[in-house]
Amino acid sequence: MPDIVVVGGGPAGSMSAAMLAKAHDVVVLEDHNVSGTPLQCTGLVSPDVVKMSGVNPTVLNSFSKLNVHFPDGFIYSVDCKSERAVLLDRSGLDRLLAEKAMDAGAEFRYSDRCISCKVFKDSVTTVTESGKEYDSQIVIGADGHNSMVRRMVCSEPPRMQVRGIQLDVKHTFDDQDAIDVWLGSNIAPGFFAWTVPYEDTVRIGLCTEWSCGIPADFLQTFLRKAGLSESKVIQRSSGKVPIGLQSRTYSDRLLLLGDSAGQVKPISGGGLYPMMASAPYLAQVVEGAFSENDFSARYLSRYQKLWKKEIGSELKHGFTLRRMYNNLRDDELDGIRRIIDTPFVHDLASTATIDNPSSMVLKALRNIPMAMRLMPYLFKGLFR
Numbered sequence: 001m002p003d004i005v006v007v008g009g010g011p012a013g014s015m016s017a018a019m020l021a022k023a024h025d026v027v028v029l030e031d032h033n034v035s036g037t038p039l040q041c042t043g044l045v046s047p048d049v050v051k052m053s054g055v056n057p058t059v060l061n062s063f064s065k066l067n068v069h070f071p072d073g074f075i076y077s078v079d080c081k082s083e084r085a086v087l088l089d090r091s092g093l094d095r096l097l098a099e100k101a102m103d104a105g106a107e108f109r110y111s112d113r114c115i116s117c118k119v120f121k122d123s124v125t126t127v128t129e130s131g132k133e134y135d136s137q138i139v140i141g142a143d144g145h146n147s148m149v150r151r152m153v154c155s156e157p158p159r160m161q162v163r164g165i166q167l168d169v170k171h172t173f174d175d176q177d178a179i180d181v182w183l184g185s186n187i188a189p190g191f192f193a194w195t196v197p198y199e200d201t202v203r204i205g206l207c208t209e210w211s212c213g214i215p216a217d218f219l220q221t222f223l224r225k226a227g228l229s230e231s232k233v234i235q236r237s238s239g240k241v242p243i244g245l246q247s248r249t250y251s252d253r254l255l256l257l258g259d260s261a262g263q264v265k266p267i268s269g270g271g272l273y274p275m276m277a278s279a280p281y282l283a284q285v286v287e288g289a290f291s292e293n294d295f296s297a298r299y300l301s302r303y304q305k306l307w308k309k310e311i312g313s314e315l316k317h318g319f320t321l322r323r324m325y326n327n328l329r330d331d332e333l334d335g336i337r338r339i340i341d342t343p344f345v346h347d348l349a350s351t352a353t354i355d356n357p358s359s360m361v362l363k364a365l366r367n368i369p370m371a372m373r374l375m376p377y378l379f380k381g382l383f384r
């Protein structure tokens with residue numbers, strides 16, 4: 001009988017397994033036949049994430065500039081002067097994390113889907129599609145946006161969901177140092193679109209908020225706008241992102257990590273940093289649960305307190321900003337741009353990190369004259 005069953009062999013599952021497998025018997029259940037495929041991510045992270053991952057993923061490119069294309073065509077450019085984001089080989093990252101977990105002793109069972117978990121007084125039983133049953137002390141739900149384990153932990157669905165589509169196309173951008181982001185209801189309603197270059201390839205994609213239609217319907221228009229509609233497509237991917245803090249990420253013998261826990265930055269949809277910032281707390285609390293032989297919800301609730309202390313305010317403020325943004329019309333976004341196009345905001349933006357974007361916005365709002373001018377938009381965004 002394993003001590004721990006991890007459902008999901010993505011980055012969250014592999015990271016938690018790597019942290020726990022040295023001291024415990026860990027089984028990881030993954031429904032695909034390998035970690036990292038199919039790709040469902042751009043792979044854009046801060047350099048800190050590379051360090052936090054504890055492995056050496058291939059860095060395809062690095063970036064110090066951001067160009068934000070507003071609906072009226074204005075391009076708001078921020079030059080950070082030093083590296084602020086890197087583009088990873090995300091499939092490779094997942095494979096390396098899984099190998100690290102295996103090296104620590106975790107056993108991966110691929111191509112088998114977990115279909116149920118039943119919590120008893122002294123154990124939890126996990127059943128897979130192939131009919132295998134695992135009794136363990138605890139189950140970690142690292143099973144992504146459509147988590148089965150989450151449904152056992154908390155009844156509410158994610159507060160918001162976005163759907164994404166992405167292509168890698170053959171094209172060489174002159175400026176290899178800039179990420180471009182497009183805003184507007186005709187391009188990516190309820191989220192944003194992006195182009196990220198690496199060598200002779202551009203990763204181009206967009207996300208839309210669930211109620212705004214499917215992203216594929218907006219892709220052709222965006223490809224034309226970005227001048228890439230004739231470029232050869234070499235890779236295609238799609239996926240969903242849960243947005244918004246969840247009320248519970250633990251219950252008796254169950255813990256959630258990563259997308260299943262809603263650990264995603266609401267402004268960018270980036271989930272790797274929040275998951276990696278939370279994983280050590282999960283490992284710490286699981287270790288404590290084994291030494292105290294206490295797997296109750298009361299004991300495991302420490303995990304949620306710890307991870308929310310670390311990243312909860314970014315996720316909470318980010319969600320408020322995301323809701324406000326989604327409630328604003330294109331002309332109102334352009335209005336905001338005219339107000340924030342100042343040396344003060346450029347300076348702030350050029351020192352910001354992509355892991356805490358909302359703190360940059362909150363700092364900007366401490367400038368009273370600017371906050372007063374933004375007030376009508378903030379009210380519309382909050383109360384419309």
Ligand SMILES: Cc1cc2nc3c(=O)[nH]c(=O)nc-3n(C[C@H](O)[C@H](O)[C@H](O)COP(=O)(O)OP(=O)(O)OC[C@H]3O[C@@H](n4cnc5c(N)ncnc54)[C@H](O)[C@@H]3O)c2cc1C
Nearest residue numbers: 008010011012031042043044114144164239258259271272
């Ligand atoms: C289009 C797009 C672009 C993105 N870009 C970025 C980005 O640039 N930077 C960033 O930080 N984040 C990005 N993200 C988000 C990021 O991909 C996720 O936050 C991250 O993958 C979460 O990791 P995870 O391990 O929690 O979940 P996942 O990566 O989804 O892994 C969960 C795994 O569990 C498996 N699984 C699910 N259910 C079961 C089951 N019942 N039994 C067995 N296995 C199961 C799944 O097959 C999957 O392999 C993007 C997401 C999308 C959709």
